[in-house]
Amino acid sequence: MMNSFRPTYADIHLKNLDFNLYSILDVAGKGRFVCPMIKANAYGHGAVPVAQRILKNALLPLGVVLIEEALELRSAGIGSEIIVFGGFDFHGARQIIDAKLTAVVNQFEQLEFLNQLVTDSIDIHIKFNTGMNRLGFNSTDVDQVILFLKNHPKIKVKAILSHLHSSQLSYQENSTSAQQALLMLKIIEQFKEFGVHAHLLNSDAIANLAQVKNHPLHFLNQYNWGFRPGIMLYGYRTQDIPSPMIVKPVMSLKSSIAEVRHIKKGEVVSYDGTWVADRDSSVAIAPIGYADGVHRLLSHRAKVFVKNKKVPMIGRICMDFLMLDVTEIVSLDLKNSEVIFFDDLSQGADVLAKAAETISYEILTSVSSRVPRRYIESGGPL
Secondary structure (H helix, E strand, C coil): CCCCCCCCEEEEEHHHHHHHHHHHHHHHCCCCCECCECHHHHHCCCHHHHHHHHHHHCCCCEEECCHHHHHHHHHCCCCCCEEECCCCCHHHHHHHHHCCCEEEECCHHHHHHHHHHCCCCEEEEEEECCCCCCCCECHHHHHHHHHHHHHCCCEEEEEEECCCCCHHHCCCCCCHHHHHHHHHHHHHHHCHHHCCEEEEECHHHHHHHHHHCCCCCCHHHCCCCEECCCHHHHCCCCCCCCCCCCCCCCEEEEEECCEEEEECCCCEECHHHCEECCCCEEEEEECCCHHHCCCHHHCCCCEEEECCEEEEEECCCCCCCEEEECHHHCCCCCCCCEEEEECCCCCCHHHHHHHCCCCHHHHHHHCCCCCCEEEEECCEEC
C-alpha cells in the first residue's frame, strides 16, 4: 500500500472476496472450469493481492485481457495458469511463450505467430463469435481452424469459448443466450476429437444458472459450461435477476471531512456557481475528486453517507475535492468525520453507477491509483 497523507482510501474486504469465490464455486460444483477474471487491476481492487487471495483459497486459472497484466502477475511471483483474453501481435506472442501464458486466439494470424515462434508446444483457447460481434472466429471458420490445428500439432487447443452479449436474460429459454449456446454446442461437437472443454458463462449467466439448476432441460444445464466470473467476484451482479446467489461488495471507498464552511443564502459553491444556497447552509469539503474516480458527472446527482445519514454532493466535483451539504447534521462535530461513498453496508457502487447513468464496473475501475488500497481481514488492515 502506498503512503497516504490524506484520509482518502479504498478498503478491500478480503473476507467478502472469499465469500463471493466460495459462492461461485458452490454453484460450479466439482469438475467445472472456473477462471476468475482479474483484468483491469482486478476491477480496481488490486490484481496481485486479489490473485494471491484467490489462489490461497483454490488453485484456479486467472483471466486477464492484456499481456502486460499477466506479466505484472508473473513479476509478483504468481506461477499459476494465466489466460490472456485480449489478443496479441507477433511481439506479444513471444511474450506469451516466454512467460508461459495461455493465449486466447481470436484470429488466424495469431495462430501463425505462435506457430512461427513456439519450439516445443503451447496450450491455447480458441474464441468464437456467436453473436457478440467483437472478437473471435466465426462459426464458418471452424473447418479451417481445425485443419490448421491438425497441420500444426505444436499448438494444443485445450478449450473453446464465446461471450454472451445479454447474459442477464440467460434464464429465458428462448433468449439470445440460448441461441448462442446452441451454436457453441455445434462447434463443440466439431471439436470433439480434440477433447476440449468450453467456457461461456460470465457473472450474470452464473447467477441465472443458480436459479435454474433444478431444471435439467434448460440450456444452461445442457453442458457443463465453464465459468468466467468477473463483477460477481467483487460483489455485484444485475439486481433484477431472480437468483438465490448472494454476493458481498469487496471495495469500500471512503474519505473524510477536511473542513466545514458556513455560507449565507444566495452564495454559490464550486466552479461555475452551479449550486446556489437556498438557505444559510453548512458545506463540508472532502479531499477526493474526479482524479480519484468520483466522476464529475455525479455533481448534483449523488448522495454519500456521513454519520449514518445521506447527504448530497453539491456544486461541481473538482479534480481533488468535492463538497457536501451537511446542513441537516451540522449540530454534530463533523471535522474528520468519515465520508462513505460506497461499501457493503450503506450503499453499493451500483447506487453511484445509477446516478451517473453507468454500471458498477465503471465506478470500481475508475478508482484511481492515487487512492491507496487497504487490504482488510476481519480484524483490520493488513
